[in-house]
Amino acid sequence: MSELSFEERRELFLNVAARLFEERGYKNTSVEDIAAELGFTKKVFYYYWKNKQEIVQEIHDRGLALINTQLDAVLEREHEPAARLDAAIRNHIRSVLRDRSIAGALLGDFDFSEETLEGRRAYTRRFQELVEEGIAAGVVRDLDPKMLTFAILSVCNSVGGWYRPDGRLSSEEIQEIFASFAAEGWRTSSTGGR
Amino acid sequence: MSELSFEERRELFLNVAARLFEERGYKNTSVEDIAAELGFTKKVFYYYWKNKQEIVQEIHDRGLALINTQLDAVLEREHEPAARLDAAIRNHIRSVLRDRSIAGALLGDFDFSEETLEGRRAYTRRFQELVEEGIAAGVVRDLDPKMLTFAILSVCNSVGGWYRPDGRLSSEEIQEIFASFAAEGWRTSSTGGR
DNA sequence: CCATTAATTCACCAATTGGTGAATTAATGT
DNA sequence: ACATTAATTCACCAATTGGTGAATTAATGG
Numbered sequence: 001m002s003e004l005s006f007e008e009r010r011e012l013f014l015n016v017a018a019r020l021f022e023e024r025g026y027k028n029t030s031v032e033d034i035a036a037e038l039g040f041t042k043k044v045f046y047y048y049w050k051n052k053q054e055i056v057q058e059i060h061d062r063g064l065a066l067i068n069t070q071l072d073a074v075l076e077r078e079h080e081p082a083a084r085l086d087a088a089i090r091n092h093i094r095s096v097l098r099d100r101s102i103a104g105a106l107l108g109d110f111d112f113s114e115e116t117l118e119g120r121r122a123y124t125r126r127f128q129e130l131v132e133e134g135i136a137a138g139v140v141r142d143l144d145p146k147m148l149t150f151a152i153l154s155v156c157n158s159v160g161g162w163y164r165p166d167g168r169l170s171s172e173e174i175q176e177i178f179a180s181f182a183a184e185g186w187r188t189s190s191t192g193g194r
Numbered sequence: 195m196s197e198l199s200f201e202e203r204r205e206l207f208l209n210v211a212a213r214l215f216e217e218r219g220y221k222n223t224s225v226e227d228i229a230a231e232l233g234f235t236k237k238v239f240y241y242y243w244k245n246k247q248e249i250v251q252e253i254h255d256r257g258l259a260l261i262n263t264q265l266d267a268v269l270e271r272e273h274e275p276a277a278r279l280d281a282a283i284r285n286h287i288r289s290v291l292r293d294r295s296i297a298g299a300l301l302g303d304f305d306f307s308e309e310t311l312e313g314r315r316a317y318t319r320r321f322q323e324l325v326e327e328g329i330a331a332g333v334v335r336d337l338d339p340k341m342l343t344f345a346i347l348s349v350c351n352s353v354g355g356w357y358r359p360d361g362r363l364s365s366e367e368i369q370e371i372f373a374s375f376a377a378e379g380w381r382t383s384s385t386g387g388r
Numbered sequence: 389c390c391a392t393t394a395a396t397t398c399a400c401c402a403a404t405t406g407g408t409g410a411a412t413t414a415a416t417g418t
Numbered sequence: 419a420c421a422t423t424a425a426t427t428c429a430c431c432a433a434t435t436g437g438t439g440a441a442t443t444a445a446t447g448g
Contacts, residue, residue: 006394027221030435041397043438052436082381131380140380143371144363150356151349151375158348169338177337181345185379186325187276188333200424224405235427237408246406 010048012038018059018101026056026110056110063102064119067095071126082139085130089156090179096160097171103160127153155182204242206232212253212295220250220304250304257296258313261289265320276333279324283350284373290354291365297354321347349376 004012016037020029031052032042049055074091078084096103106120128149134140141148155178163174198206210231214223225246226236243249268285272278290297300314322343328334335342349372357368 009395025221027219031437032435042436043398044396046437047395085380134380139382141375141378141382143375143380144367147363147368147371148375148380150352151372152380154352154355155345155349158344158352161348162344169341173338174341177341178345181335181337181342181379183379183381184335185375185377186279186328186334186337186342186346187377188335189383203425225407226405236406237428238426240407241425 006048013045013048013055014059014062017055018104021056021059022100022104053110057113057116059101059104060112060116061119063095063099063104063106064116064123066099067092067102068123068126070095080139081130081134081137085134085140086179086183088127088130089152089182090175092153092156093159093175093178094171096157097163097175100160103157106157107160124149124153152182200242207239207242207249208253208256211249212298215250215253216294216298247304251307251310253295253298254306254310255313257289257293257298257300258310258317260293261286261296262317262320264289274333275324275328275331279328279334280373280377282321282324283346283376284369286347286350287353287369287372288365290351291357291369294354297351300351301354318343318347346376 013034017029017034020033020037023029024033030042031045034055035042035045038044070091071088074087075084078087096106112120128145131140131145131149131152135142135145159174159178163171165171169177207228211223211228214227214231217223218227224236225239228249229236229239232238265282265285268281269278272281290300306314322339325334325339325343325346329336329339353368353372357365359365363371
């Protein structure tokens with residue numbers, strides 16, 4: 001009758017914690033809050049987790065691993081530089097919209113381990129490489145690659161801050177709008193030329 | 195010999211608090227930290243301020259008032275819809291780069307009063323109106339105005355998150371890159387037409 | 389049934405922190 | 419000098435919170 005394994009129970013904590021961190025912020029969520037949400041004393045939390053830092057770390061690491069894996073798959077299918085960057089952007093937005101803990105992880109206010117921060121930097125670097133390849137191929141504007149990468153990622157990340165599944169627009173629509181904005185900006189391309 | 199008025203002393207606290215909030219975050223800055231930075235006991239803080247909420251509120255409100263005033267001035271000079279939106283964007287980026295407390299205020303994690311939140315919404319609405327005027331005039335792409343406004347502002351705000359005055363690029367360069375990205379996106383305009 | 393291990397609770401500690409009351413010192417006008 | 423007010427300090431409270439030790443209950447295998 002005891003249905004859940006140790007790992008499954010951990011998963012339970014993980015999901016609840018991710019949701020609460022994202023709703024109230026890391027500092028505003030106590031270990032007791034997390035445990036209480038599952039009907040437990042906070043000591044139970046410490047039975048499954050070493051400390052508060054460990055769980056937020058794991059939320060972050062899983063989110064980053066997921067988005068990286070999906071990016072692998074996406075990039076395998078695209079070969080033209082502009083298409084690759086566009087696909088990476090759409091993958092990022094999609095990930096953030098689907099799994100809110102990813103947004104929380106990427107924007108969070110907690111202090112991560114150096115290792116985790118390096119993971120974040122590595123992901124950013126993947127993007128910057130796509131940008132640089134695009135510039136080299138002449139399909140991406142010749143702006144400072146680092147700044148351009150930051151700008152693109154900030155657009156992608158921002159949707160996580162306010163998107164609600166029951167909102168006016170579907171996640172597909174939002175993805176389309178933001179990816180399109182990142183690619184073309186707000187200005188009407190003067191089709192008349194010049 | 196006592197050189198500072200009550201108001202001037204308040205200003206002192208205001209500046210220090212703004213800097214600390216922005217460096218460490220609101221929750222991670224104690225009232226004692228703020229007072230200690232000025233060589234005071236924390237009780238002195240409470241001599242000049244009602245509570246912690248009051249000072250963060252005032253930081254936010256001043257920042258918002260400043261950026262609104264500057265936007266007034268900027269918009270008085272521009273009349274063509276595209277130029278107005280572009281000028282508003284540059285004004286926003288410039289403000290965020292110059293006064294770091296504005297970035298902190300716009301991105302902060304504290305819980306604001308309803309009144310303050312309304313101020314924030316009003317500022318966003320000004321932007322959205324510029325976007326809508328641009329769409330009506332055919333100089334801004336016909337994307338969902340609200341989403342487009344969010345996307346633009348998220349780009350503008352993001353610079354506040356990592357800009358350091360002693361960094362590789364000047365604030366003018368950053369402003370140019372981000373405003374340009376917001377307007378045109380990352381994709382090379384295929385000058386070949388189509 | 390019993391011994392062992394897994395899971396959970398209770399009561400507590402220590403540190404931090406927002407905030408306060410009462411007393412003390414510095415400045416000021418008269 | 420002196421009374422008054424402005425400015426500041428000290429000691430403290432109460433609440434929150436991350437984390438722990440010891441005991442207790444539930445599950446399990448022999």
